[in-house]
Amino acid sequence: MHVLLVEDEKALHQEMRKFLTQAQYLVDSAYTYAEGHEKLFVNSYDFVLLDLGLPGGDGLDLLREVKASEKSEASFIVLTARGALNDRIRGLDLGADDYLPKPFSLLELTSRMQAITRRKFGLKRAEISFGDGFVLDLTARTLRHGSTPDAPGPEVPVTKKEFDLLHYLLLHRGRVLTRLQLGEHLWGNVLEDDADSNYIDVHIKNVRKKLNEFGSADFIETVRGIGYRAV
Numbered sequence: 001m002h003v004l005l006v007e008d009e010k011a012l013h014q015e016m017r018k019f020l021t022q023a024q025y026l027v028d029s030a031y032t033y034a035e036g037h038e039k040l041f042v043n044s045y046d047f048v049l050l051d052l053g054l055p056g057g058d059g060l061d062l063l064r065e066v067k068a069s070e071k072s073e074a075s076f077i078v079l080t081a082r083g084a085l086n087d088r089i090r091g092l093d094l095g096a097d098d099y100l101p102k103p104f105s106l107l108e109l110t111s112r113m114q115a116i117t118r119r120k121f122g123l124k125r126a127e128i129s130f131g132d133g134f135v136l137d138l139t140a141r142t143l144r145h146g147s148t149p150d151a152p153g154p155e156v157p158v159t160k161k162e163f164d165l166l167h168y169l170l171l172h173r174g175r176v177l178t179r180l181q182l183g184e185h186l187w188g189n190v191l192e193d194d195a196d197s198n199y200i201d202v203h204i205k206n207v208r209k210k211l212n213e214f215g216s217a218d219f220i221e222t223v224r225g226i227g228y229r230a231v
């Protein structure tokens with residue numbers, strides 16, 4: 001998942017960035033209002049973690065502008081000063097999905113991000129079942145096949161990237177995701193042409209191969225000339 005971190009306190013920023021990266025989020029950094037503004041309108045993110053007191057402007061203005069433009073599907077978490085009730089209310093009124101008063105625990109941050117993802121995609125639990133008996137466990141970050149209530153099935157040895165690719169396809173089940181979207185949300189880069197997107201095809205091929213050793217990978221459909229869809 002692609003995250004934009006807009007925070008001008010350098011130490012906090014670096015700490016958050018490191019933690020999120022370790023938790024397998026792909027983090028883009030902005031330290032000023034202008035930087036945040038530019039990145040938000042150029043790139044496509046899943047999450048925006050937004051400080052309010054920024055050099056050059058108020059984070060809430062950025063939130064208001066993005067929401068008014070309807071350009072971003074990102075979920076927003078507003079980082080507020082403790083006790084700043086007005087900021088929290090204004091943030092939520094403007095369409096933020098959640099807020100965290102500083103100082104906050106980084107574990108709480110990622111746990112709230114996971115809760116927002118579940119809410120956004122209508123998941124009741126931190127797992128996704130798919131295909132003929134596969135289950136993606138979003139907390140343990142494992143993929144298993146053929147688990148029963150009594151015993152977990154064998155673990156399918158997917159890499160971190162392959163896990164993220166499956167996760168992203170499954171969250172958007174039924175929707176065609178272009179190579180550009182997959183590239184941006186999972187690798188953080190914008191692909192210029194088809195030649196560059198070859199690595200996504202390679203990853204899909206590898207995932208299918210691994211899944212086929214345990215069950216059927218048929219739920220990943222190739223949409224010719226466009227991209228992929230999980231069904």
Ligand code: CA
Nearest residue numbers: 008051053054
């Ligand atoms: Ca600040």
